[in-house]
Amino acid sequence: MTTKALADKVAIVTGASSGIGRATALLFAQEGAKVVVAARRNAELDTLVIEIETAGGEAVALAGNIRDEAFAVALVEIATDRFGGLDVSFNNAGTLGPMGPSQEVALADWAEALDVNLTGAFLGAKHQIPAMLKRGGGSVIFTSSFVGHTAGMPGTAAYAAGKAGMIGLIKTLAVEYGPQGIRVNAILPGGTDTPMAHQMLDSEEAWTFVRGMHALKRTSTPQEIAPSVLYLASSASGFTTGTALLVDGGVSINKT
């Protein structure tokens, strides 16, 4: 019998109500993890929990907003109370924020995007790390983006700043907690077919253009991104920390 990659592990996945987070929560559960699934929409989370349990896995849902520190605390509490501790976190929830010329971006919209995408990720890690330290180590994973890291895209200032800020965050956390066995990494997906992508790309022409930006001349699916998160969560990546892992179909290197 092969051992599952996350057997006996407890994980938190944010942004689990759809897209990359949902696909990753399903894969984590399939690989043996007990999963706390989080997002704002309760009904979608409940459906996911049923799906995981029907497949023989274990999960619990908690709805809330990742910009609230109390929610970050509550997620760790539920992981500890229900499943006995915390080993893995996938801080994946995110928002597009204001799209359009920077000179027209309202301060409140800028601040909200940074609150969710960057401060929300920080708050998650801040409260997850002490629980992981009690287990003697763990893996913290964020979802960043090629936008703001390897590519500049007009009209994405707040999104790019938040996602690029995360790269600084992982490097700092990786050196701060590496000596205590905690690894901290980010995935940087390329264009992935999710509700967020459809919010940004609202026509077939836009999708065709974005497919063409990738070396592979296509976009991805959430199911194709999830195994990279599993890799960073599992012991297979035991010597990998502080890394911004491109899972981007070559959008970062394509010049054609």
Ligand SMILES: NC(=O)c1ccc[n+]([C@@H]2O[C@H](COP(=O)([O-])OP(=O)(O)OC[C@H]3O[C@@H](n4cnc5c(N)ncnc54)[C@H](OP(=O)(O)O)[C@@H]3O)[C@@H](O)[C@H]2O)c1
């Ligand atoms: N799709 C792409 O092409 C792409 C590329 C690079 C990076 N990413 C990143 O991938 C991550 C996942 O996005 P996705 O593409 O899978 O889109 P998605 O399907 O729209 O998922 C976004 C998730 O974030 C949750 N969320 C948003 N704001 C939240 C908040 N304030 N508090 C709690 N949960 C919140 C949403 O759930 P609720 O609405 O229920 O709260 C949803 O579960 C994001 O961080 C995104 O920036 C996506």
